[in-house]
Amino acid sequence: MPTAEQLGTRPAPAPAGERRPWSLYVLTALCVAVVVLRGPLVALFDSPATQMWATVFVSIVVQATPFLALGVVISAAIAVFVPPSFFARVLPRNPVLAVPVAGVAGVALPGCECGSVPIAGGLVRQGVTPAAALAFLLSAPAINPVVLVSTAVAFPGQPRMVVARFVASVLVAVLMGWLWLRLGRADWIRLPPRPDLSGMSRWAAFASSARHDFVHAGGFLVVGGLTAATLNVTVPHEWLSAVAGTPWLSVLALAVLAVILSICSEADAFVAASLTQFSLTSRVVFLVVGPMIDVKLFAMQAGTFGRSFAVRFGPATFVVAVVVGAGVGAVLL
């Protein structure tokens, strides 16, 4: 496993000639161009379809930003205020045991999935074994109290939905952690180079780390938001009712829908409750898949852990989540 030093490569001091703030010129030019071209740009959003696209895009970004900000603040706090020895002490030395501990620790982070991506990245930087950090990444958005309570509210009189969601989500997170221990390769994970924090005061290092993580993960959040809004507006929903009657097809359909919609894990239970023509098992799959892998999360995972990680981890998570979700649903519901 690469050490934190290898991952956070120290940036080479730039020669004096490179101090010219090209980015600022580009930024200014962009803003001027957008203001000058305002008329034609706004005219693009005259049709109901593009308006809906823009509304969904803005709302995904606006909704996720506070949780992303919370995530980068926690991640920055981990980087600056928590020594790596802390995690060595609280997590079992044996990675096989550390995975379930980290998975269940996901209960403690109230929030949506966007926040847990930078936190998991921060954990890996501080030397937590990636398998445990990944188990935390998957479980935190799915099993925290806010999500469980909203699931209970969305499915009144059906506490088994909450139990099934909790059990299946923890199982998937732990299985994925163990799968990573067996098959994962450290060089698949490429954390983006972080600014060198040594030699800064603690608060300066905190602000620097938070800024870096935010613009990075935030950029990928926008990629995910654009994708999700596009799929949301272009994919017709009629195909859903066509497959609702076939058990295995309906499980697969809702799993794909969870990936496409990219809705926050605090809201997905209400959407699941509204999919009344579907079996409870397929709706549990929807609730298990959504917080762990969707187009928004895939973009953010690719940004935080690297592309070669995301193209393996995302599909694997999808398959495990569908199988475990369907299995738990079949037993419990």
Place this chain on the structure above:
Amino acid sequence: MNREAQGVVLFLLGGALLRISATDVYLRYVKEGARPLLLASGALLVVIAAVTLYREVFASPADEPHSHAGPRVAWLLLLPVFAVFLVGPPALGAYAAGRGGTTVARHSGYAPLPAGDPVTLPVLDYASRAVWDRGASLEGRRVRVTGFVSPRPGGGVYLTRMILTCCAADARPVKVGLSGAVPGGLPADTWIEVTGRYDARTDRDTANDETIPYLDAESVRAVPAPRDTYEQ
């Protein structure tokens, strides 16, 4: 993107969040309860931006190595900023309602309607009582509901409201058919207030085959859009 530019982008994004949550604009995108979170995170981004810019301008270059190879993907953060400041996308309306199937949550029991004649109800409450309680708790009462006009496939209109849990990405429509005194030619997205009585007629939503209840309208009048166009 270098650090100065990152600071500016964070400042713009934080400013955009503060701007939409200072007024009611944020209600087009997220639920009302998200406001404190938006204000706090907007302020946090502005502070981080200020610290970044201050250090870039005033810290001597010897203090820290300058890296100018910041993440290129950060440029995309300008898109939501431009979208908010220039386009200001509206709340979801008839177009989104037409794409989604009506969704009416089932409750375990229905308390009697509150006093009042007519009694003002959320559209979702009316639809839920009409569909799952077969109108029993609506019997003999005049109700008043407010929603926007969305076209009914095959002619006529529905009174519609979007239900939102977290943000507009999870919004889904609830539709109510109108019988009785309904003026013709109501354009889509017009906000109307309808007073009337329960009507046992139903439609099937073409999008998801769910039941759309009816309201026998006594009076229909155009009203301004409410502050929060969504119901929860």
